Amino acid sequence: xxxxxxxxxxxxxxxxxxxxxxxxxxxxxxxxxxxxxxxxxxxxxxxxxxxxxxxxxxxxxxxxxxxxxxxxxxxxxxxxxxxxxxxxxxxxxxxxxxxxxxxxxxxxxxxxxxxxxxxxxxxxxxxxxxxxxxxxxxxxxxxxxxxxxxxxxxxxxxxxxxxxxxxxxxxxxxxxxxxxxxxxxxxxxxxxxxxxxxxxxxxxxxxxxxxxxxxxxxxxxxxxxxxxxxxxxxxxxxxxxxxxxxxxxxxxxxxxxxxxxxxxxxxxxxxxxxxxxxxxxxxxxxxxxxxxxxxxxxxxxxxxxxxxxxxxxxxxxxxxxxxxxxxxxxxxxxxxxxxxxxxxxxxxxxxxxxxxxxxxxxxxxxxxxxxxxxxxxxxxxxxxxxxxxxxxxxxxxxxxxxxxxxxxxxxxxxxxxxxxxxxxxxxxxxxxxxxxxxxxxxxxxxxxxxxxxxxxxxxxxxxxxxxxxxxxxxxxxxxxxxxxxxxxxxxxxxxxxxxxxxxxxxxxxxxxxxxxxxxxxxxxxxxxxxxxxxxxxxxxxxxxxxxxxxxxxxxxxxxxxxxxxxxxxxxxxxxxxxxxxxxxxxxxxxxxxxxxxxxxxxxxxxxxxxxxxxxxxxxxxxxxxxxxxxxxxxxxxxxxxxxxxxxxxxxxxxxxxxxxxxxxxxxxxxxxxxxxxxxxxxxxx
Numbered sequence: 143x144x145x146x147x148x149x150x151x152x153x154x155x156x157x158x159x160x161x162x163x164x165x166x167x168x169x170x171x172x173x174x175x176x177x178x179x180x181x182x183x184x185x186x187x188x189x190x191x192x193x194x195x196x197x198x199x200x201x202x203x204x205x206x207x208x209x210x211x212x213x214x215x216x217x218x219x220x221x222x223x224x225x226x227x228x229x230x231x232x233x234x235x236x237x238x239x240x241x242x243x244x245x246x247x248x249x250x251x252x253x254x255x256x257x258x259x260x261x262x263x264x265x266x267x268x269x270x271x272x273x274x275x276x277x278x279x280x281x282x283x284x285x286x287x288x289x290x291x292x293x294x295x296x297x298x299x300x301x302x303x304x305x306x307x308x309x310x311x312x313x314x315x316x317x318x319x320x321x322x323x324x325x326x327x328x329x330x331x332x333x334x335x336x337x338x339x340x341x342x343x344x345x346x347x348x349x350x351x352x353x354x355x356x357x358x359x360x361x362x363x364x365x366x367x368x369x370x371x372x373x374x375x376x377x378x379x380x381x382x383x384x385x386x387x388x389x390x391x392x393x394x395x396x397x398x399x400x401x402x403x404x405x406x407x408x409x410x411x412x413x414x415x416x417x418x419x420x421x422x423x424x425x426x427x428x429x430x431x432x433x434x435x436x437x438x439x440x441x442x443x444x445x446x447x448x449x450x451x452x453x454x455x456x457x458x459x460x461x462x463x464x465x466x467x468x469x470x471x472x473x474x475x476x477x478x479x480x481x482x483x484x485x486x487x488x489x490x491x492x493x494x495x496x497x498x499x500x501x502x503x504x505x506x507x508x509x510x511x512x513x514x515x516x517x518x519x520x521x522x523x524x525x526x527x528x529x530x531x532x533x534x535x536x537x538x539x540x541x542x543x544x545x546x547x548x549x550x551x552x553x554x555x556x557x558x559x560x561x562x563x564x565x566x567x568x569x570x571x572x573x574x575x576x577x578x579x580x581x582x583x584x585x586x587x588x589x590x591x592x593x594x595x596x597x598x599x600x601x602x603x604x605x606x607x608x609x610x611x612x613x614x615x616x617x618x619x620x621x622x623x624x625x626x627x628x629x630x631x632x633x634x635x636x637x638x639x640x641x642x643x644x645x646x647x648x649x650x651x652x653x654x655x656x657x658x659x660x661x662x663x664x665x666x667x668x669x670x671x672x673x674x675x676x677x678x679x680x681x682x683x684x685x686x687x688x689x690x691x692x693x694x695x696x697x698x699x700x701x702x703x704x705x706x707x708x709x710x711x712x713x714x715x716x717x718x719x720x721x722x723x724x725x726x727x728x729x730x731x732x733x734x735x736x737x738x739x740x741x742x743x744x745x746x747x748x749x750x751x752x753x754x755x756x757x758x759x760x761x762x763x764x765x766x767x768x769x770x771x772x773x774x775x776x777x778x779x780x781x782x783x784x785x786x787x788x789x790x791x792x793x794x795x796x797x798x799x800x801x802x803x804x805x806x807x808x809x810x811x812x813x814x815x816x817x818x819x820x821x822x823x824x825x826x827x
Contacts, residue, residue, distance in 0.1 A: 155167060201268040
C-alpha cells in the first residue's frame, strides 16, 4: 500500500511511495508528531538522479523488518534536496562536522525538540559490508543510545549546534586588495591543475575564476592559468563525461582520466559548461571540439530537456532498463556500446576510423562495454559524423535530423511500459528549478553572443519569459514549478542566478541588436531579493527567509556544483551599478565582499565565485557604443565589462569607456578602444 509520499509533487519523494516505511514529507505535522511522541527523527535527504539514493531505496528502505522497526521507534522524514537546498545545506554541514565527509543520500538522526542532529551518515547497506553496519543494527543501536544515554546525546548536540552557529558568525574584514584577488585567482588555477586519483568533476566555478586570471601578468605565478583552463575544456569536450552521440554532459567521471562517467545528466552542469566553453572560444582557444560540444548540448537540450512551455527539465537519471522485463534499471545502459554492436552498426571503414579517433577496444572500458572518449580536439570527418549518426539512430530509433523532440519517461513505469523506437531511455525529472534554468539561460546567452547564434538566444529567452510569467505568487518569487504550478519560495541561489541570467540576456540582446527589457526585470527582482533576504546587520544574503524549522540561518559563500549565491549576487550588483549608474549597488557589493573577506583570506579554496565578484568590483568597466560595435566586442573575452547601446556619442567617437566612477576620453578608433579596455580590466579602481 502506498505511503503518504505517493501524493508528493517531487519525483524523488514519489520514488519512495511504495516503501513499507511510513515516510513523512518535511512538514509541521511530522515535526510535531516527533515532539509529542518523543521519538527521534530519521531525516533522509537525496535527489531523483542520485545513484546511491536509488540503491538504498531498493535495499534498506524496502525491507519489511527495517520498516517495522523504523515506524515503531522513529519518525522518518524524506526531503528532496532540490526542493529544500536550505535544509540540505545545514544538515550536510552538520554531517561533515560529525564525520569529516558528506554525500548523498544524506541520512541524519535529529532530536525532536530542537531538530539538532546527533548522528549521521550517507549510504547504509541492508547487511553489514563496506565497513558499514547493517541498517537494522544501526537503528537498534541509535534507539538504545537515545533512550539510555540522554546526557551523551545532549553533549553531542550542544557541541554541534555551537559549531553550526559559529559558522554563521563571520568576522568582517576591510581589505579588498589586489593581493587578495591574486590569492583567489591562483588558488582556483591550482585546484584546476591538481591531478587526483579519484573522480573528475567539471568544477566550473573554479574554472571560470581561473580563466579570469590569465589576463594578469603576475610575477612568479605558479600556474599558467590559460593552459590549465584549456585543459579543463579539453577534458570536458573529449572525455566520456560528454555524450558524443546524443549531446549533453554527464555529472562527473568516476576516474581521473575523464573516461567513465556517472551517467546522470544535470541541467546545472550543462548550463555552466556551455558558458565556460563559449568563454574559452572568446579567449581565442577555438578548438572544433568545443564548438561541437556546445552545438550537441543545445541539440540535446531542445530534444530532451525543453518542456512544451519553454522551460528546461531538471535532470536525467544515470540508470535505465535494458528490457521492460527487468526489475531494476542498469547504470549507463542507455549510453554505452558493446564492441559487437559497433561491428553490426558500422561499416569496417567507419569502425576503423572511429577506433583511430576514439579510445575503443574490443574489451571495452566500462564493465565490458564502451564509453566513447575522443583522442583529439580536431574536426570530425563526414564519415565519422555519419558513424555517430548511426549510433544515434540505434539509441533513439530515428535519425538525428528527424528527432526534433524526444518525450521524457517521467518514472520507471513509463520507461518500461511505453513503446520506444530505440533503447529504453533514462527517467527525466521534469520539474522546473529556477536556479538551474538560470544557469542554462546564462550559458545559452553567452554562447549566443560569442557565436552570434540567434537560435540560442531565443531558446534562453523563452525559458526566462516562462519564469517571469509563472513564478511570482502574491508578490513573492518561487523556486519550483510542477506541471504549471509554482511551488516553494525562492532561495538566494534562485534570486542571484536568475538576476544574472537576465543580465546575461540583456548583454546578448545588445550583441544581437535585439530590443528587450531584461534589465528592468532584473532591477525589479533585485529589489525583492534585497527586501526579503539581505542581511542589514551582517551584509550579504541569507539563504532563505527566517523560518522556525531551521536550526541556523545561513549565508552561503562556498561554491559547490552550483556557484555560491553571494558570489553571484555581488557580481550582479556591480553590473547593475554599471548599467544604471546607481552607486548604492556598488556600496552593497562592497558590504557583501567585506562580510566575507576574512573567509576569502583564510579559505580561498572554498569560494571562487566571491573572487570572480571581487574581480568585477576592482575592474568595473562600462562601454557605451553603437549596436554594431557591441556585436563585435561581445565575441571577445572581457570578463568585467558591461556594454550599453548608445547613439549619443561625441563626434567621431566609436565608444566611451568608463572605469568605475570615471570615464576615459572618447575612443575614436578600434585600437584606442581596445587599449582602453585592456587598461580598465587590468588596473584596479
